[in-house]
Amino acid sequence: MTGPRRGMRRRRELDPALRTQQGMETMEGVATVDTGPQSDERLWAEVEHGSGAAFGVVFDRHAKAIYNHCFRRVASWEAAEDLMSVTFLEAWRLRGRARMVDGSVLPWLYGIATNVCRNQRRSHWRYRRLLSQLNADVAAPDHAADVASRVDDQRRMAEVRVAIRQLPRGEREVVELVLWAGLDYASAAVALDIPIGTVRSRLSRARNRLVGTLSGLEETEES
Amino acid sequence: MNQFTPPPDRDLPVHRHHRIRRALAHHVAPGSRPTHPFRAPLLAGGAVAGIAAVTLVGFSTWPGGPGDEAARPAPDGTFFAGPSTDGGTVPADPVAWCHGLLDASYLTPQEEPDDPDFEQWPLETGPSLRTPDGVVQILVDQEARWWWACDSTVGADQGLEANLYDGTTLPRSNDRWTYALSSANTGSEENPTRYVWGAGPVPAGVDAVRFTFPDGHVEDATVSDGFWMVRYQADTDFPDDAKIQVEAGGESFAAPWDRADCVFGPQPPGSDTPQPCTD
Numbered sequence: 288m289t290g291p292r293r294g295m296r297r298r299r300e301l302d303p304a305l306r307t308q309q310g311m312e313t314m315e316g317v318a319t320v321d322t323g324p325q326s327d328e329r330l331w332a333e334v335e336h337g338s339g340a341a342f343g344v345v346f347d348r349h350a351k352a353i354y355n356h357c358f359r360r361v362a363s364w365e366a367a368e369d370l371m372s373v374t375f376l377e378a379w380r381l382r383g384r385a386r387m388v389d390g391s392v393l394p395w396l397y398g399i400a401t402n403v404c405r406n407q408r409r410s411h412w413r414y415r416r417l418l419s420q421l422n423a424d425v426a427a428p429d430h431a432a433d434v435a436s437r438v439d440d441q442r443r444m445a446e447v448r449v450a451i452r453q454l455p456r457g458e459r460e461v462v463e464l465v466l467w468a469g470l471d472y473a474s475a476a477v478a479l480d481i482p483i484g485t486v487r488s489r490l491s492r493a494r495n496r497l498v499g500t501l502s503g504l505e506e507t508e509e510s
Numbered sequence: 511m512n513q514f515t516p517p518p519d520r521d522l523p524v525h526r527h528h529r530i531r532r533a534l535a536h537h538v539a540p541g542s543r544p545t546h547p548f549r550a551p552l553l554a555g556g557a558v559a560g561i562a563a564v565t566l567v568g569f570s571t572w573p574g575g576p577g578d579e580a581a582r583p584a585p586d587g588t589f590f591a592g593p594s595t596d597g598g599t600v601p602a603d604p605v606a607w608c609h610g611l612l613d614a615s616y617l618t619p620q621e622e623p624d625d626p627d628f629e630q631w632p633l634e635t636g637p638s639l640r641t642p643d644g645v646v647q648i649l650v651d652q653e654a655r656w657w658w659a660c661d662s663t664v665g666a667d668q669g670l671e672a673n674l675y676d677g678t679t680l681p682r683s684n685d686r687w688t689y690a691l692s693s694a695n696t697g698s699e700e701n702p703t704r705y706v707w708g709a710g711p712v713p714a715g716v717d718a719v720r721f722t723f724p725d726g727h728v729e730d731a732t733v734s735d736g737f738w739m740v741r742y743q744a745d746t747d748f749p750d751d752a753k754i755q756v757e758a759g760g761e762s763f764a765a766p767w768d769r770a771d772c773v774f775g776p777q778p779p780g781s782d783t784p785q786p787c788t789d
Binding site for chain 1: 529531
């Protein structure tokens with residue numbers, strides 16, 4: 288493959304989605320986001336006034352995060368696509384109620400995604416026409432290797448879902464957001480619409496249960 | 511890794527990302543049917559005639575003016591094709607070339623050419639602007655109220671640069687997103703320069719669009735068939751926080767120019783996958 292000519296590249300910063308995702312480094316559970324001129328806060332102000340273009344930028348920026356969150360909820364890449372789409376449709380419908388955390392709309396989007404995944408049937412019904420259009424042309428374009436690895440992902444995730452099923456739903460959702468999605472406590476609190484102290488206590492309880500399970504498994508394997 | 515460790519994150523497949531984005535944009539667009547001034551019959555005499563007419567409009571403001579023989583259509587109706595002096599390319603058939611970029615961005619090789627969805631996208635040929643340095647070509651999907659613009663001026667011969675401006679819905683309101691620009695680094699590492707281009711539908715009540723660049727250069731966009739188009743090759747690069755001001759319809763906006771309006775690049779030879787324009 289021929290590489291791009293030196294000095295003729297597009298600006299890397301041109302893709303705000305990539306820029307933000309790459310710049311969104313989770314350090315000790317604290318997610319930081321770009322709050323510059325293209326911050327979510329500014330974009331969302333335009334979204335609230337009906338700007339589809341600004342909404343498209345938000346989609347580019349956060350689609351991957353929501354897609355993977357939905358996958359971890361349902362263990363199916365295909366279903367995750369639908370749920371991600373519904374999440375953004377819901378975000379548009381509810382755009383006047385968005386909450387920002389440190390200038391980012393992502394925690395709020397996680398919250399919508401969590402609700403969408405909880406109520407999949409209702410979510411699909413509301414947007415059934417659009418989803419059927421989106422899925423009408425689904426070919427199988429991926430390479431065999433990619434398909435195989437995605438199937439492996441799904442099998443792996445299904446096993447994880449079985450393992451985590453032992454947790455009460457509230458604790459499970461905190462694990463999904465804090466440990467898997469990398470949200471900090473304040474962001475998870477906004478996403479789940481619960482006090483930050485509840486996030487801490489649920490996570491603490493979940494950790495205790497999971498550690499107990501792991502220990503039990505290790506003992507079983509050793510014996 | 512333990513039993514509670516999920517698989518690593520994955521990207522949404524690029525063609526799905528774009529398709530979903532498009533569907534969302536369609537969903538959130540205002541409900542009215544487009545009343546855009548551009549109409550297919552305007553160019554029904556053939557893309558070549560349409561392009562030639564529009565190109566003449568462009569000559570008044572672009573390099574390579576009326577006296578430039580290389581910019582004129584050849585007698586057989588085809589266009590000059592080949593590398594320009596600055597390394598850009600001029601496709602022999604800009605419409606087909608722009609369609610090709612679009613195909614590469616929306617369709618995977620496996621879907622071409624039998625994808626029924628593609629059959630349902632009868633894109634109309636929009637206006638274009640052409641100089642020896644490159645072509646800006648607009649395509650319009652009136653049904654979906656979308657439009658696209660392709661620019662061959664910078665990097666089109668590299669196979670990795672998108673040069674595809676992923677348009678938003680029609681009609682547009684008079685706001686800064688209507689005048690969003692795409693840009694690319696040009697020049698060298700020692701002497702970086704900036705190339706900026708953009709195109710889009712002209713909102714109702716707007717008959718002139720003027721851009722003022724960070725270096726003070728003022729460029730009037732060419733307005734044709736309901737679209738504005740602008741290109742500017744600066745002698746220097748712009749700071750990231752520089753503003754490009756646009757005046758249109760009696761209002762002034764800071765035009766976004768540091769965002770990706772291209773989403774995917776063309777499929778390079780030997781590759782099965784359309785390339786993200788962020789390489």
